[in-house]
Amino acid sequence: MHEMSIAMEVCRITREQVGDEGCGRVLEVGLEVGDESGIEADNLLFWLEILLAEPPFCGARPGLRRVPGDVLRVTHLEVEDGGPED
Amino acid sequence: MAVRRIEVRERVMARNDELAKEIRKRLAEAGVPSLNLVSSPGAGKTLLLERTLEALGRELALAVVTGDVQTENDANRLARHTDALVQAVVTGGGCHLDARQILTALEQVDLARTDLLLIENVGNLVCPASWDLGETAKVVVFSVPEGEDKPLKYPKMFREARYAVLNKIDLLPHLSFDLAQAVAYAREVNPGLRFFFTSAVTGEGLEEWLGFIRDLAAGEASA
Numbered sequence: 614m615h616e617m618s619i620a621m622e623v624c625r626i627t628r629e630q631v632g633d634e635g636c637g638r639v640l641e642v643g644l645e646v647g648d649e650s651g652i653e654a655d656n657l658l659f660w661l662e663i664l665l666a667e668p669p670f671c672g673a674r675p676g677l678r679r680v681p682g683d684v685l686r687v688t689h690l691e692v693e694d695g696g697p698e699d
Numbered sequence: 700m701a702v703r704r705i706e707v708r709e710r711v712m713a714r715n716d717e718l719a720k721e722i723r724k725r726l727a728e729a730g731v732p733s734l735n736l737v738s739s740p741g742a743g744k745t746l747l748l749e750r751t752l753e754a755l756g757r758e759l760a761l762a763v764v765t766g767d768v769q770t771e772n773d774a775n776r777l778a779r780h781t782d783a784l785v786q787a788v789v790t791g792g793g794c795h796l797d798a799r800q801i802l803t804a805l806e807q808v809d810l811a812r813t814d815l816l817l818i819e820n821v822g823n824l825v826c827p828a829s830w831d832l833g834e835t836a837k838v839v840v841f842s843v844p845e846g847e848d849k850p851l852k853y854p855k856m857f858r859e860a861r862y863a864v865l866n867k868i869d870l871l872p873h874l875s876f877d878l879a880q881a882v883a884y885a886r887e888v889n890p891g892l893r894f895f896f897t898s899a900v901t902g903e904g905l906e907e908w909l910g911f912i913r914d915l916a917a918g919e920a921s922a
Contacts, residue, residue: 615794615826622711630705640702644711651829651855683855686710694703 619652619685620660626687628669636671641691643676647684654679715830718798722805722833729810731762732915733818735832737856738840739849740822743866745773746899747840747908748819752780754909759916760812764788764804765819766796773819795826798833815916824853835915836861843867843874847881854888862893864908869898 627642642665646654654677661675678688710716726733736744745765752761764786765773774787786804788796801818808816818834820827824841839860841849844867850857857863863885871878878896885892895911897904 615829618793619711622714625714626707626709626711630707643707649855651825684710685712687707689707690705692703692705694701 616652616656617660619657620664623661623675623687624664624670627673627690630690631669631692633669635693636668637673638693639665639670639673639690640693641674641676641689642670642687643678643689643691645678645680645684645686645688647680647682649681649683650685651683652685712829712831715798718802719831719833722798722801725805725810726816726833726835729813730918731810731813731816732918733816733832733834734862734915735818735820735827735834735837736840737820737824737827737837737860738822738842739824739845742822742840742842742845743899744819744822744840745776747864747866747897748777748817749780750899750902750905751817751909751912752777754905755912755916756781759814759913761815761817761916762786762808762810762813763817763819764796764801764808766790766800766821768792768794768821777819790821794821794823795830796820796832797830801832815912824849824856828853828856828859838862838864840864840866841881843870843876847877848884850881850885850888857885857888857892860889860892862895862911864895864897866897866899868896868903869901 631639646652658675658677665673665675738744763777765777766788767773768790771787774785778785786807788800788804818832837860839856882894895908897908
């Protein structure tokens, strides 16, 4: 029911890692969603697809993995490693 | 172009939980226990709190933070029964209170002169289960007209709660509600739940609840 808030927090965590620059730099946002996390995975996916389509993500794909327990976390990001600072 | 993988492993609720930790620290320093009341809409949280404030508002300094989706009706109802501060949080459609809202509301509460903090969450048995508000314990309120299988339908909430209030027991003679079954279902998901059976309308069963609030405020309950 609060999947949108969760999706927004996932975006915040992602921005914290990669910053606001580089439209399209993030390719995938990996998540683990526990069966008992109180989160409906399909609904979270729906919101993530909407939010990750917008800048600064510009089409990053959500990679949801369902796991047992009440885990709910961002596991990894896949980013294009093209910047001069990298 | 090379693709790099960044390991994050950050819990999505981490930020809320940090703020909840801050709340817990402030309340502990001030010696203020706190209850987070959660229920579906219409289970009777506000009336139960009204009765609590009516009965104990003069002997105890009870601070209340109440969350409402669109109005301040609950806060207005509660403010009629107490001189203590009632803080309203209008969530504007949000289905739960979060730790940031509580931290902001607490800026208006004089914790040094508070015996107990009562938080009335938004009426919803799903969302509030996921948000730690830094409270001492959650109290799940459910009522006779809702049916005895609420604990099975919303197990996360009943697992997160340490106390359960079954309200509107004055309606038991009129409805086919199996009280023993309701308690059994609740204990199935959370064997340690302590139950209160109340009618906020007739006052039946309120003594035990009020005694619990009194003990908690005095630091004598093990919440």
